[in-house]
């Protein structure tokens with residue numbers, strides 16, 4: 001996708017702080033980190049959101065989670081982390097190229113969604 005910011009990062013057209021790359025996925029530091037460790041893992045092939053994923057994306061989606069623990073540990077999240085995939089308007093997705101957030105650090109994270 002020509003105008004997709006994460007596709008541009010994968011292609012090296014926009015700089016990023018890369019932490020991992022293989023045939024299926026690319027991982028880099030989030031530009032506005034919410035915690036000491038905040039990285040994003042994206043499929044190299046553009047797909048807008050989980051709504052658009054099907055069996056053809058299984059290898060990339062699987063790889064995103066398969067490398068998550070190792071990357072989190074390597075970045076310093078050694079005592080736990082949170083994985084988040086925001087989808088669509090309700091999920092407050094901002095960048096429409098599937099990505100999993102890896103968020104962690106030394107401190108316990110806030111509750112995920114506040115119970116009313």
Ligand code: AMP
Pocket residue numbers: 005014016029030031032033040085086092093094095096
């Ligand atoms: P989401 O709301 O799940 O779509 O989150 C998109 C994330 O992408 C946000 O946490 C942004 O800080 C992050 N982001 C946007 N542009 C860049 C960029 N050029 N490099 C790294 N992270 C980015």
Ligand code: ZN
Pocket residue numbers: 001004005006007008045046047096097
């Ligand atoms: Zn893209």
